[in-house]
Amino acid sequence: MTAGEEQPVQVRCPQCGQPLIESRCAACQVEAESRFVHRELMVLLVLTAAVVIGLFVTRAVAHANHRLKLKDAAVWSAAAERDLADGRSESAITALHRAATIDPHNRQYRLALAVALVALHHDSAARQVLVGMRQTLPEDSEVNLLLARLEAREGNTAGAIQGYQSALYGTWAADEDGRRRQARVEFVRYLLAQGEQSRALSELLILSGNLPDRLPFQIETGELFRDAGDPRRALDHFRRALRLAPDDRRALAGAGEAAFELGEYAAARAHLRAADPDRSTPQSARLAELRDIADFVLERDPLRPQLSFRNRWDRLRLATSRARERLAACFGSPSLEPQRRRDLESLGARIAALEAAHRRRSRERAIEPIEMGLSLVYQIERQTAGCAAASPLDRALLLVGDRYDIDRR
Amino acid sequence: VPTSLQQLRLREHQVFFALTVAVGVLAGLSAVLFTVAIERATRLFFGLEPSAARLLLVPILVSLVTGALLAWVFPDVRGSGVPQTEAAYHLHGGVIAARVPLGKFLTGVLCIGSGHSMGREGPSVQIGAGLASVIGRWARVSPTRIRDLVPVGAAGALAAAFNTPVAAVLFALEEIIGDMNAGLIGSTVVASVASVVVERSILGNEPLFRVPEYHLQHPAELLAYALLGIVGGTVSVLFCRGLLGLRRLFLALPQRTRAVQPALGALFIGLLLTVAPQVMGVGYDYVDQALNGGLVLNTMILLCCLKLIGTIVSYASGNAGGIFAPSLYIGAMAGGAIGTVVHSIAPFPTADPGAYALVGMGTLFAGIIRAPMTSVFMIFEITQDYQILVPLMVANLLSFLISRRFLPVPVYHALLHQDHVHLPSSAARSTSTPWTAGEVMGPVALAAGSETTAAVWHRMTVENADAYVVGMVDGPPGVVSRERLAEAIESSRTDELVGRLAVPVGVHAHPDHPSDIVLDRLALSNGVLPIIQRDNAEQVVGIVTVSHVVRFMKHRRDQSFR
Numbered sequence: 001m002t003a004g005e006e007q008p009v010q011v012r013c014p015q016c017g018q019p020l021i022e023s024r025c026a027a028c029q030v031e032a033e034s035r036f037v038h039r040e041l042m043v044l045l046v047l048t049a050a051v052v053i054g055l056f057v058t059r060a061v062a063h064a065n066h067r068l069k070l071k072d073a074a075v076w077s078a079a080a081e082r083d084l085a086d087g088r089s090e091s092a093i094t095a096l097h098r099a100a101t102i103d104p105h106n107r108q109y110r111l112a113l114a115v116a117l118v119a120l121h122h123d124s125a126a127r128q129v130l131v132g133m134r135q136t137l138p139e140d141s142e143v144n145l146l147l148a149r150l151e152a153r154e155g156n157t158a159g160a161i162q163g164y165q166s167a168l169y170g171t172w173a174a175d176e177d178g179r180r181r182q183a184r185v186e187f188v189r190y191l192l193a194q195g196e197q198s199r200a201l202s203e204l205l206i207l208s209g210n211l212p213d214r215l216p217f218q219i220e221t222g223e224l225f226r227d228a229g230d231p232r233r234a235l236d237h238f239r240r241a242l243r244l245a246p247d248d249r250r251a252l253a254g255a256g257e258a259a260f261e262l263g264e265y266a267a268a269r270a271h272l273r274a275a276d277p278d279r280s281t282p283q284s285a286r287l288a289e290l291r292d293i294a295d296f297v298l299e300r301d302p303l304r305p306q307l308s309f310r311n312r313w314d315r316l317r318l319a320t321s322r323a324r325e326r327l328a329a330c331f332g333s334p335s336l337e338p339q340r341r342r343d344l345e346s347l348g349a350r351i352a353a354l355e356a357a358h359r360r361r362s363r364e365r366a367i368e369p370i371e372m373g374l375s376l377v378y379q380i381e382r383q384t385a386g387c388a389a390a391s392p393l394d395r396a397l398l399l400v401g402d403r404y405d406i407d408r409r
Numbered sequence: 410v411p412t413s414l415q416q417l418r419l420r421e422h423q424v425f426f427a428l429t430v431a432v433g434v435l436a437g438l439s440a441v442l443f444t445v446a447i448e449r450a451t452r453l454f455f456g457l458e459p460s461a462a463r464l465l466l467v468p469i470l471v472s473l474v475t476g477a478l479l480a481w482v483f484p485d486v487r488g489s490g491v492p493q494t495e496a497a498y499h500l501h502g503g504v505i506a507a508r509v510p511l512g513k514f515l516t517g518v519l520c521i522g523s524g525h526s527m528g529r530e531g532p533s534v535q536i537g538a539g540l541a542s543v544i545g546r547w548a549r550v551s552p553t554r555i556r557d558l559v560p561v562g563a564a565g566a567l568a569a570a571f572n573t574p575v576a577a578v579l580f581a582l583e584e585i586i587g588d589m590n591a592g593l594i595g596s597t598v599v600a601s602v603a604s605v606v607v608e609r610s611i612l613g614n615e616p617l618f619r620v621p622e623y624h625l626q627h628p629a630e631l632l633a634y635a636l637l638g639i640v641g642g643t644v645s646v647l648f649c650r651g652l653l654g655l656r657r658l659f660l661a662l663p664q665r666t667r668a669v670q671p672a673l674g675a676l677f678i679g680l681l682l683t684v685a686p687q688v689m690g691v692g693y694d695y696v697d698q699a700l701n702g703g704l705v706l707n708t709m710i711l712l713c714c715l716k717l718i719g720t721i722v723s724y725a726s727g728n729a730g731g732i733f734a735p736s737l738y739i740g741a742m743a744g745g746a747i748g749t750v751v752h753s754i755a756p757f758p759t760a761d762p763g764a765y766a767l768v769g770m771g772t773l774f775a776g777i778i779r780a781p782m783t784s785v786f787m788i789f790e791i792t793q794d795y796q797i798l799v800p801l802m803v804a805n806l807l808s809f810l811i812s813r814r815f816l817p818v819p820v821y822h823a824l825l826h827q828d829h830v831h832l833p834s835s836a837a838r839s840t841s842t843p844w845t846a847g848e849v850m851g852p853v854a855l856a857a858g859s860e861t862t863a864a865v866w867h868r869m870t871v872e873n874a875d876a877y878v879v880g881m882v883d884g885p886p887g888v889v890s891r892e893r894l895a896e897a898i899e900s901s902r903t904d905e906l907v908g909r910l911a912v913p914v915g916v917h918a919h920p921d922h923p924s925d926i927v928l929d930r931l932a933l934s935n936g937v938l939p940i941i942q943r944d945n946a947e948q949v950v951g952i953v954t955v956s957h958v959v960r961f962m963k964h965r966r967d968q969s970f971r
Contacts, residue, residue: 039549040424043424043547043548043549044424044427047427047428047431047544047548048431050431050435051431051434051435051438054434054435054438055434055438055607055611058438058441058442058611059610059611061442061445062441062445062611062612065445065448065449068449068452069448072452072457075457076457097698097703098694101694101697101698104615104619124702124761124762125701125702125703127702127761128621128700128701128702128703128761128763129701129703131621131622132619132621132701135622
């Protein structure tokens with residue numbers, strides 16, 4: 001620049017006084033940019049802080065509320081217990097509903113509700129509660145057991161069996177062995193009621209394998225084996241029970257019955273005599289009858305080993321005499337059909353011939369005539385079974401015949 | 410320094426994403442707090458086993474307080490909150506005053522906590538949307554982004570309130586935005602997920618209801634679900650008509666009674682609670698019982714009717730609370746009742762009544778709220794069972810069709826109409842239109858109803874106006890056209906008051922209405938189509954006549970030649 005040339009006018013920023021470049025102030029632009037960025041960052045920071053604080057505050061409030069709700073649920077549950085104790089079942093169910101709604105995670109409330117609903121036969125509601133529980137607690141044995149009972153009550157055998165099996169292989173809250181055993185016993189009883197004998201026997205074998213050596217369990221298992229048609233295992237359990245309590249009448253009766261089923265009439269008689277049934281109930285009357293039959297079997301069996309031939313002939317005579325009485329009773333029946341009358345008359349003729357032969361052959365020491373005589377008595381007892389009620393002696397004679405398979409001899 | 414600042418500076422969509430997450434979380438937290446506060450309020454007001462006197466008095470006394478708050482402090486938080494949110498999104502650029510979420514929270518807790526038969530989801534939506542709007546404005550994002558944050562906040566709040574993230578997104582798209590293809594789907598999904606994650610971290614991953622296992626037992630069962638859809642649609646129509654009818658009566662009462670109207674409704678609710686406390690508040694406990702077979706047929710029928718009446722009274726009397734939960738409650742009871750009957754008489758195997766109660770919930774939701782996709786996905790999310798979809802769609806579709814046949818305007822929009830707010834329809838929001846009413850309309854020439862025909866005719870010739878909007882002392886404005894005035898002058902009725910010649914504003918259009926709607930409605934009018942504000946239907950902002958349209962088209966043609 002030479003002297004005398006005019007100095008160009010430098011335009012300055014009205015805000016900061018810095019020179020403008022291309023009509024812009026670089027310093028102010030930087031400052032504006034900086035303010036914007038700082039505000040942007042501040043917004044994000046404040047929002048982050050708000051989110052964090054909000055999260056903690058809300059969490060604290062929600063947890064405090066949850067604790068209060070749990071207290072409310074406990075109050076409702078206690079009210080339900082009082083209602084149940086006072087017999088106000090519907091009111092108890094309402095209270096339990098509230099408890100379970102307030103605290104839906106509490107297994108105890110929901111289970112109590114389900115039990116109360118089942119007890120009041122509110123099956124549909126109980127099922128919904130239990131199905132809901134099973135969705136969250138699929139292995140809960142108590143839930144599955146209650147569901148099995150519901151299915152059983154509604155006649156859904158497959159559902160009930162599935163429920164019982166889920167209960168048996170699930171988990172129990174307390175006393176796992178005991179509760180599982182009880183459930184298995186209940187399952188066996190259900191299977192027996194449904195006529196599923198072989199399935200019941202399978203479960204009984206598992207039950208028997210894990211059974212504590214205690215009187216009630218042995219007796220109960222023995223009775224179940226007996227009902228399932230396995231008198232041999234039943235007798236084993238009753239005998240174990242008798243080792244624990246030799247005078248227990250229930251065990252004696254069970255052992256007697258099982259021994260009778262097995263044809264062990266001497267043992268049956270011994271156990272049944274020890275049980276001393278008094279005929280005061282149908283069950284004890286049945287036991288007394290079994291004892292009488294066992295007596296007759298032992299005392300009137302002409303083929304019993306180690307008897308003298310004289311004794312055998314005497315026993316046969318008594319048997320034929322009873323057979324004749326049965327025939328006479330049948331001939332007196334007004335409803336006897338002609339064909340049947342002719343059959344019975346034929347048997348009558350044969351028994352008369354046999355009695356005549358007895359008198360002639362009573363000194364013989366051969367077993368065949370005695371077998372033949374017993375066979376005829378057996379036929380008459382069977383043929384006359386429909387004419388008159390069978391006495392213990394008649395049943396004993398039939399059992400004796402069955403015992404030696406006398407029909408085939 | 411400038412370079413590093415440029416690097417630090419976030420782009421707008423990055424800021425918006427961060428805001429979306431924050432809004433989702435905060436909306437979720439607000440919904441959780443709202444739910445907890447209602448529970449505590451109910452417990453506080455009623456205790457564990459309320460006496461009859463308490464059931465009667467609590468709603469009345471609390472409603473006296475809320476009535477005053479709603480009349481004088483928070484006048485814009487009455488009712489559900491969903492219609493107001495829709496209006497804020499469509500008409501006010503997403504601007505919601507900061508007092509709205511606060512007021513809604515407070516009055517919602519008091520109203521629902523004091524036993525009014527109302528839901529918490531609608532208020533949660535308004536609270537979430539309000540928070541979003543406030544945050545957007547505070548963060549100084551662009552007006553478009555502020556508007557976009559409203560459905561984002563609504564979705565976040567609903568997702569947390571109902572624990573159904575997908576249904577919340579669909580609700581925001583279907584109901585708030587009114588467009589299933591909206592570009593905001595990503596943002597609403599982000600907010601919904603953020604909200605649900607937070608909600609579950611606090612309350613646990615628990616579904617709102619314990620639902621029964623669902624199985625379609627027999628194909629013929631679909632007939633039973635169709636029956637449920639028909640009944641659900643009918644009940645929906647009854648509910649909506651009852652609600653709108655009673656609300657119209659309450660709105661017709663003098664303005665000075667506005668503060669005591671909620672207490673009037675509360676008097677009825679108090680009496681109802683003494684008879685059937687099951688209709689109290691949200692009522693999800695009883696929905697749960699209906700779903701799980703805990704209620705007998707008579708109880709379900711009774712509760713269905715009483716809840717319907719109770720909700721109508723609570724809402725129409727101006728309390729703060731929604732109809733979302735009541736619709737589910739009524740649906741569960743109606744469905745459970747039908748399920749019980751079907752279960753006992755159907756000649757084919759059927760599902761338990763609980764399954765029908767579940768479908769019934771969706772059916773009433775579809776019929777009342779008129780958001781069919783949301784209704785299907787909401788129940789699907791609750792059950793998480795694909796098998797329910799077909800019966801649900803059958804029942805919901807029938808209910809939706811019946812409701813649409815007998816109620817052309819959805820209930821949320823009809824409620825806004827009663828407040829003189831008209832939301833744009835999907836056609837009105839269409840952008841592929843040659844012109845809108847706002848572009849074509851001419852200015853409003855005003856006349857008083859007490860002016861004579863001669864005076865107005867004189868002004869018309871001077872001002873060259875096509876029509877006059879005539880202000881009435883005792884009613885809404887009317888319109889008088891040039892032809893009608895000319896007719897009167899020719900028949901020497903010069904002294905007749907112009908108010909007598911004016912035709913009340915009936916057929917009308919809004920400034921954003923597209924050309925096809927404007928022409929269609931112009932054909933229905935008497936030659937003059939008033940254009941009225943959407944957010945104040947009593948304000949005429951312009952008129953459209955055939956000559957206006959012709960002038961506009963000529964003007965546009967000239968401009969294009971130039």
